[in-house]
Amino acid sequence: MNTHQSDDMVIAGTIRLDDLLAGLAHARPVFHSEADLQHALAWQVHLLDPHVQVRLEVRPDPAVREVLDLLVHRPDHGRSTAIEVKYWKKRWSGTAAGERFDLPNQGAHDIRRYDFVKDISRVERFVAARPGCDGLVLLWSNDDLDWRPPATFRATAADAFRIHEGATLDGERAWSAQAGAGTTKGREKPIALTGHYRMAWRDFTTLDHVVGGRMRLLAVKVEKIAQGMTDRHG
Numbered sequence: 001m002n003t004h005q006s007d008d009m010v011i012a013g014t015i016r017l018d019d020l021l022a023g024l025a026h027a028r029p030v031f032h033s034e035a036d037l038q039h040a041l042a043w044q045v046h047l048l049d050p051h052v053q054v055r056l057e058v059r060p061d062p063a064v065r066e067v068l069d070l071l072v073h074r075p076d077h078g079r080s081t082a083i084e085v086k087y088w089k090k091r092w093s094g095t096a097a098g099e100r101f102d103l104p105n106q107g108a109h110d111i112r113r114y115d116f117v118k119d120i121s122r123v124e125r126f127v128a129a130r131p132g133c134d135g136l137v138l139l140w141s142n143d144d145l146d147w148r149p150p151a152t153f154r155a156t157a158a159d160a161f162r163i164h165e166g167a168t169l170d171g172e173r174a175w176s177a178q179a180g181a182g183t184t185k186g187r188e189k190p191i192a193l194t195g196h197y198r199m200a201w202r203d204f205t206t207l208d209h210v211v212g213g214r215m216r217l218l219a220v221k222v223e224k225i226a227q228g229m230t231d232r233h234g
Contacts (some may be wrong), residue, residue, distance in 0.1 A: 010137060010222050012072045014049045017136070017219065021204070023048065029096045029205035030103075030142075030215060034087040037140060038069055041085065045065035059124055067127060069195030073162065081125045082118040082135040082222075083153040088112055092212030096205075110158035111147060114187050117161050117173050121191050123222045128194075135222030139163075140204060142212045147201040157183060163199050163218065194225055196231055 002133040009017035023046045031037040032226050042054045053073040060068055060082075070083040091105040106112070116139060123135035141147070144183035147162045163169070174184070174190035 003045035008135075010220070011045065011081045011083075011136065011207040012049070012052050013077045014074055015045060015072075016168040020044055020048060021217065021219075025205050030092075030207055031087060031140070032101060034085065037087045038085050039101065041083075041138075042070060045070075049074070051076070057233065058216040060129075066122060069120070078132045080130070080133045082123050082130075082133060084123055084135075084137045085118055086103050086112070086119065086137075088139065088141040088143055088146060090141075090212040092142055092210075094206055094208055094213070103142065106143075110156075110161065110183055111144075111187065112206045113158060113163055114175075114191070116163060117169060117191050117193070118187075120169065120195075120220055120222065122198065123191055124194050125179040127222050127224055128227065134224070137222065139220075140215060141218070142207070144187070144214070147216055148219070163203050167199045167201060169193060195222060 003152050011017060020041075024040060027044065029038075031040060038056060042056060045052060045054050051074065053071075053075065055071045055073070056069065058068045058071045060066070068082055069085045071080060072082040072083065078224045089103040092101070094101060096158045116137070119137050125138055127133050129200050131138065139146075146163065148166050149166065150162070155178070157176050157178065158178060160173040169232045170193050172190050175188075198218075199218060201216050201218050204215040204217040207215060
């Protein structure tokens with residue numbers, strides 16, 4: 001079994017993930033919205049390699065309504081990376097690099113985590129269908145409930161979608177029988193993953209030392225599975 005770490009990821013065959021994140025953290029320690037984050041990420045990719053093609057909101061299959069956040073392509077290398085981006089916010093207000101930010105509190109942790117796991121599945125399908133392609137699912141959060149292991153082992157409706165530090169995702173992920181119709185509406189289907197992923201959070205920036213002032217990042221690397229099961233670590 002091969003082991004892959006997200007920090008050895010090279011986007012489109014040319015850009016080291018660590019370099020991308022370090023440059024982004026320096027330029028943009030916090031973001032107003034997910035769209036703001038996507039734009040900043042795309043710009044940082046361009047700065048590190050002006051020869052790559054960066055496309056936002058790509059529809060991989062016209063027959064399907066799904067949209068891919070970013071596609072980074074280096075045609076001369078025959079390499080590309082499909083990227084999904086999530087930005088989850090806990091209430092925080094402050095100034096960073098001379099700019100004022102007022103982040104709202106999102107909540108709805110169970111629903112957001114389902115969507116994150118679904119993003120991994122979507123990127124798996126995209127990568128499997130295209131030669132020379134790998135994938136990356138990136139999540140920024142300033143909410144410690146996302147990375148802290150649960151304080152108790154009490155079963156919940158969304159145990160299958162936990163993404164705290166050290167959690168693993170593989171196989172079929174589905175709501176438990178405890179899940180209410182209001183929670184699962186529009187998200188009823190189980191999610192099938194072909195890879196095995198271990199969650200490993202990293203610090204992105206420290207905005208201040210109050211609640212919500214610590215921004216962290218979860219990076220999940222997706223590769224083709226050629227023979228047998230590949231163990232991947234986020």
